[in-house]
Amino acid sequence: MTLPFFFLEFMTGLASAASLFLLAVGLSLIFGALGIVNFAHGSFFVLGAYFLFALTRGDAAGFWHYLLLAVAASLVVGAVVERVFMRRVLNRAEHYQILLTYALLLIIEDLSKICFGADYKSIGMPKGFEMPVFVLGIPFPSYYLGLVGLAAAAALLLWLFLHRTRYGTLVRAVTQDREMLEALGVNVPLLFTLIFALGIGLAGFGGAVSLPLQSISTGVAVDVVISAFIVVVVGGLGSIWGTLLGAILIGEIQAFGALVLPEFSIAFTYVLMAAVLLFRPWGLLGRPPAVRT
């Protein structure tokens, strides 16, 4: 294995890590605040990609400005889903929450099949990233670097939002003590709508910006959501930096695992997930529950 080849493989892993991070960070946020494990999260990732494809009609020329519209549409969908469905199961047993989100997965899958067709959708490289870059003499798709940059910017903005704004402080507070926040007069239901919409918006953004790299069809949602689970479980449910670490670990394991033992590269990621759950059930960077129940 030569050095340039090794480096390119690393960058490929980082690009899939970027996509995984955008997918999973919303799942983590939503679990942290609402305590809901969202089995439909992969569907919103796919939906974001579909929105972008429908808006651009598969033509990469309008990629950047339609991207904003696709993300806005995802935010709206997230807010509506929270208002109409999620808040009814917030205080219910977890199997009802799981069934509700699974129902959403099924409904979104078939509705998008009806609206957009069942075939695979893909799109060309967006404007500004049409030409490959040469890394140590080997051509490499420049959009991989662009995707990593987008995910890094999203992570930074999210951090700034959570730690430097009043609403971000409230989001962090609600994950710790919802009742206290309500007692202080904060509109917690509105906050939940905001968090859910934000999480779904991020997933939609992730799906849309991943479209130039991976073609997407309605059936992939069930696979995508499992990848998101692995990332947040490894990193720690509810932790942003944990999600980032989890995404990078999983992205690189998939990239290098495919070189070592191509047949079983997916199995490696499950081994990692099981190992983390056995030794640190709350994830690598998650916080152990204060009171063990």
Added chain:
Amino acid sequence: MRTKLAVAAAVLAVLPWLLHDYGMQVAIQALVLAVFAMSFNLLFRNTGLLSFGHAACFGAAGYTTALLVSKLRWSFAATLPLALVAAALVALVVGFFSVRLTKIYFTMLTLAFAQMLWAVTHKWYGFTGGDNGITGLLPPGLLGNPKGLYYASLVALAAVCAIIHVIRRSPAGYTLRAVRDNPARAEAIGISAFEYMVAAFVISGTLSGLAGFLQVAWQHSAFPDLLYWTTSAEVIIAVILGGSAEFFGPAIGAAVLVVLEAVVRSHTQYWPLALGIVLLAMVLFFPSGVVSLFQRRQRREAPRAAA
């Protein structure tokens, strides 16, 4: 209750003479899913643990049968003991590591184990056939004939129900529910919660293996789908749809689910959409399952039904 059970048993016994070919296929599928759902609910109802990994036990048994038949030319029925052993072993490993975790972490770890098994099966073309699966497994004799398979599944369902009934009424069953309701207190009076929960997981997983065996006999093939997480989701849907608090709820839920699927699929290709809407309605409007819809009046008259 007893008369209802007798009527149900009589109807199920004569059903093969009333149904045509397609109806028989649906009936067998319903029985197989009923076996799986009853087995799953043994764990869920008595320990409160929501496993998302029961597909591992189901599929391990199914693949054991498929591999022994296709590679070693064993007769179908002879593979049953080993299929159950495989399911028990998988359940022992998964249960041993998982029951220590609580709530969502338990669910996630069981999911991880099952997905690991799926990933290996899905890709190991040399041994399991990968995603091409193992096909052409025509069981000879009794299991190959729809009526024979129907009665075999019915006997399996009756046996599983009897085993679950005995366990529920045994001291071990009460101990399990004590652990479920108050683990700290159960530990304080000297009960090893861990051992009881692993035992429940293993029994539940082994009985799920019986369903996996029947599934392979029914579909004449084994595919990695048997192990995929959507299989675990399907059994959970059957259990909650019927009502996990009712003894026969999971079996009824399984029958409703399979029959509904057959009816919807004969009219439209959008079965997932229909199922999603049914699930939404169930979670929001009748969370105790379909059985409870018909029992509400009785319940009010006799609020303390047998535990």
